[in-house]
Amino acid sequence: MNTISAEFAISAIAAAIIYYLINPRYRVGFLAVLSCAFIASFNYLLLPYIIVYSLINYYIGLKLPDSKNKKLLYRAAIAFNILQLVILQYSSFAIDPFFQIINSSFHVSKLSEIIVPIGISYFTLQGIGYIINIKMGWEKPERNFLDFLLYISFFPKFLSGPVERSNHFLPQLKENQEFNESEVTIGLRIALVGFLKKIAIANQMSPFVLDTFSDLGSADGSSLWILMLLLPIYLYFDFSGYTDIAIGFARMFGIKLLPNFNRPFFAENVSTFWKRFHISLAAWFGDYIFRQTVFRRRKWGVYASMYAVFITWMLFGIWHGAGWNFMVLGLLQALAINYEFFTRKTRYRLFSKWPKFLRLWFGRIVVYLFYGVSLVFFFSSDLQSVFTFFSGMSTVEYSIIDVLWRQIPMSAMVLAALFFILELFEEDYNGFFEKLKNFWWDGWKGSRFFRWSIYSFILAMLFVLGNKAEQFIYAQF
Amino acid sequence: MKKFLFKSLKFTVFATVFFVLLNLLYFGIVVKRDHGFRNRMESLKFDNPDFEVLVLGASTSFDAFDTELLTANGYKSYNLAIAGSSVKTSLIQLREYLDMYSTKPKYVLFGLNAPMVTTFDDEYVIPEIEVTMADHKYCLNDVPILKFKWMGFELLKRFASETHREARLVLGQLKFQRNIPDYTSCVEQELEFNEYESSFWVGEVVKFCEDNDIELIIIEMPGYKETQNITETGLHKISFSNRYTADLYNYNSQEFSSMFISDEDWVGNSHLNEFGAIKFTNEIIRLLKEMDDQL
Numbered sequence: 001m002n003t004i005s006a007e008f009a010i011s012a013i014a015a016a017i018i019y020y021l022i023n024p025r026y027r028v029g030f031l032a033v034l035s036c037a038f039i040a041s042f043n044y045l046l047l048p049y050i051i052v053y054s055l056i057n058y059y060i061g062l063k064l065p066d067s068k069n070k071k072l073l074y075r076a077a078i079a080f081n082i083l084q085l086v087i088l089q090y091s092s093f094a095i096d097p098f099f100q101i102i103n104s105s106f107h108v109s110k111l112s113e114i115i116v117p118i119g120i121s122y123f124t125l126q127g128i129g130y131i132i133n134i135k136m137g138w139e140k141p142e143r144n145f146l147d148f149l150l151y152i153s154f155f156p157k158f159l160s161g162p163v164e165r166s167n168h169f170l171p172q173l174k175e176n177q178e179f180n181e182s183e184v185t186i187g188l189r190i191a192l193v194g195f196l197k198k199i200a201i202a203n204q205m206s207p208f209v210l211d212t213f214s215d216l217g218s219a220d221g222s223s224l225w226i227l228m229l230l231l232p233i234y235l236y237f238d239f240s241g242y243t244d245i246a247i248g249f250a251r252m253f254g255i256k257l258l259p260n261f262n263r264p265f266f267a268e269n270v271s272t273f274w275k276r277f278h279i280s281l282a283a284w285f286g287d288y289i290f291r292q293t294v295f296r297r298r299k300w301g302v303y304a305s306m307y308a309v310f311i312t313w314m315l316f317g318i319w320h321g322a323g324w325n326f327m328v329l330g331l332l333q334a335l336a337i338n339y340e341f342f343t344r345k346t347r348y349r350l351f352s353k354w355p356k357f358l359r360l361w362f363g364r365i366v367v368y369l370f371y372g373v374s375l376v377f378f379f380s381s382d383l384q385s386v387f388t389f390f391s392g393m394s395t396v397e398y399s400i401i402d403v404l405w406r407q408i409p410m411s412a413m414v415l416a417a418l419f420f421i422l423e424l425f426e427e428d429y430n431g432f433f434e435k436l437k438n439f440w441w442d443g444w445k446g447s448r449f450f451r452w453s454i455y456s457f458i459l460a461m462l463f464v465l466g467n468k469a470e471q472f473i474y475a476q477f
Numbered sequence: 478m479k480k481f482l483f484k485s486l487k488f489t490v491f492a493t494v495f496f497v498l499l500n501l502l503y504f505g506i507v508v509k510r511d512h513g514f515r516n517r518m519e520s521l522k523f524d525n526p527d528f529e530v531l532v533l534g535a536s537t538s539f540d541a542f543d544t545e546l547l548t549a550n551g552y553k554s555y556n557l558a559i560a561g562s563s564v565k566t567s568l569i570q571l572r573e574y575l576d577m578y579s580t581k582p583k584y585v586l587f588g589l590n591a592p593m594v595t596t597f598d599d600e601y602v603i604p605e606i607e608v609t610m611a612d613h614k615y616c617l618n619d620v621p622i623l624k625f626k627w628m629g630f631e632l633l634k635r636f637a638s639e640t641h642r643e644a645r646l647v648l649g650q651l652k653f654q655r656n657i658p659d660y661t662s663c664v665e666q667e668l669e670f671n672e673y674e675s676s677f678w679v680g681e682v683v684k685f686c687e688d689n690d691i692e693l694i695i696i697e698m699p700g701y702k703e704t705q706n707i708t709e710t711g712l713h714k715i716s717f718s719n720r721y722t723a724d725l726y727n728y729n730s731q732e733f734s735s736m737f738i739s740d741e742d743w744v745g746n747s748h749l750n751e752f753g754a755i756k757f758t759n760e761i762i763r764l765l766k767e768m769d770d771q772l
Binding site: 410 | 478480482484491495496499623626634638657660745
């Protein structure tokens with residue numbers, strides 16, 4: 001079932017009503033069954049795979065604290081998680097070439113055509129995170145298998161996250177989820193905003209983005225410049241739209257998922273940017289890879305951090321896909337973060353005399369452009385395409401404004417600008433933003449009529465623009 | 478929970494009423510403001526029209542035939558072409574026109590673009606015509622904000638851009654002053670007569686005009702260099718499977734289209750602006766005069 005569809009939204013709302021009508025004792029079971037049905041709607045074989053995967057991690061989690069061979073069991077658990085990910089996601093890149101060397105026609109990657117590994121990058125990180133938490137004693141093992149299965153398979157987050165933490169998700173299932181009108185309506189509102197971002201902005205931009213990338217050789221320089229500048233906005237609305245839908249629907253069931261975005265384009269440097277963009281993933285890598293690596297190499301002093309940054313971001317890049325372009329994507333982030341770390345004092349001396357406003361916006365623009373360049377690696381199919389992209393940028397034939405005007409629907413541009421203006425107010429002009437919030441909620445007599453009109457207008461827009469639902473970018477991971 | 482469900486029901490009713498009102502408002506706006514719709518509504522309300530020349534076709538004809546200039550030169554005319562029209566739509570418009578009004582036109586100028594369409598036999602009827610046809614049965618698919626979605630985007634463009642706002646509708650022609658230069662290059666290609674001759678609906682237009690004693694002139698419309706051909710301008714005689722024949726002028730030949738200046742005469746994607754339309758229409762006037770002399 002496509003998450004960006006009216007049938008998904010209606011099913012989720014109907015499920016939420018049933019959820020609150022049934023006995024609280026059966027609610028987790030109900031959500032687990034729903035999630036299993038959701039997974040099976042993509043691929044029947046994926047469902048038993050997820051159940052077995054959950055069962056193995058659940059069992060290891062139970063055995064780990066009291067095991068005599070704790071280290072061995074822990075390593076086996078991590079190896080199992082990584083191995084199944086490599087087999088189903090990276091075999092064409094990491095395993096099949098070895099078979100080709102020995103002239104074998106055997107292809108491990110064929111397995112991923114049988115068990116379509118949707119959401120594997122996400123649930124694997126969740127599985128590994130759980131095992132590490134247990135091993136480190138940060139969390140007690142989960143004794144209820146249904147709860148654990150739901151942690152792995154919960155349908156709003158299954159396809160593209162947020163990457164949940166077991167010690168954040170599982171305790172919520174133990175609480176008695178009473179019906180809370182305010183939580184349900186907040187959830188609905190967040191989901192509505194998510195649909196708006198995805199359908200009215202990202203999907204409107206996607207024909208230009210995807211068509212240009214599918215035929216980079218014939219794209220002119222103006223389109224490529226526009227594309228590079230547009231990519232961060234496109235990915236942001238695509239992915240944060242999906243995340244809002246996931247967070248909103250989860251909230252309707254009384255479950256709060258981890259946040260994934262926090263006004264990322266107002267970050268002044270790359271290090272801060274990654275605390276605001278795809279937060280749950282960056283934080284996962286930060287906690288489980290970066291910190292562990294720094295700890296293990298602590299004798300290296302400051303170079304331990306440098307080394308850990310490279311390891312973390314290379315893995316972060318590879319997590320996105322099997323290709324050198326993804327490695328370069330990670331490498332670029334690592335270089336930028338290390339550069340920022342080692343030049344902090346120099347940059348402070350250089351820029352401290354600048355007015356704060358200029359310093360702030362200079363940083364924001366540089367971060368945005370840097371991320372735009374990075375995303376060329378993200379969206380390109382391989383390094384050759386990246387080269388074609390950058391070399392094509394030198395041949396500008398048409399006016400960039402003309403291309404923008406002709407290729408990007410204005411409604412999407414206007415809506416994106418509105419979102420950014422609101423984010424700007426929230427970031428830099430908090431007092432004014434609070435006034436706006438008051439105006440929205442309770443400032444005047446007809447405020448409810450006004451709000452309902454806006455919601456209805458958004459629904460009408462989604463009805464008009466949502467005829468052709470498109471898949472979201474991060475669903476491929 | 479009951480309170481929440483009741484509130485949800487209230488919101489559903491509110492949203493439904495809002496949706497209906499929004500559609501009514503939107504429909505009212507597009508009927509009044511969209512050039513294609515205005516053209517259509519105008520053509521349904523003529524008071525005893527005595528047009529000697531009628532123009533049919535899609536957007537390239539909508540922009541290119543300067544009916545004001547034709548009228549000033551003694552050919553009282555109206556441009557019925559609407560953006561996106563299929564050949565079937567044009568035939569429906571012509572049939573309707575003859576059913577509604579007693580005076581037949583002497584000439585029908587039918588502008589088509591072989592390189593811009595995959596076939597002349599698309600079965601769709603453009604929404605502006607479809608919903609205003611006398612025998613149209615309304616259904617859920619006719620929700621205006623969906624059916625006329627693209628018109629909303631066009632209106633937004635006009636709202637935001639002065640160059641889009643300056644477009645005028647005069648005697649059915651859409652006049653633009655702005656220029657989007659043609660950066661494309663010529664290629665060696667012939668005009669595909671077969672696309673015309675094998676088309677059922679073009680054949681039907683030819684048959685209908687002949688049966689009604691109307692002089693039909695089919696025109697391959699001028700386009701950007703990449704669409705132009707090396708075939709002679711003509712006159713070409715083309716014949717159809719229904720055994721009818723018609724005259725075709727290939728005004729998309731490189732020879733003819735060399736009169737258009739890239740950074741003066743185009744309004745984008747093979748469409749002529751007001752200045753290009755004047756050049757083109759002067760040639761049409763010359764052609765009509767020649768035909769009058771022969772008659």
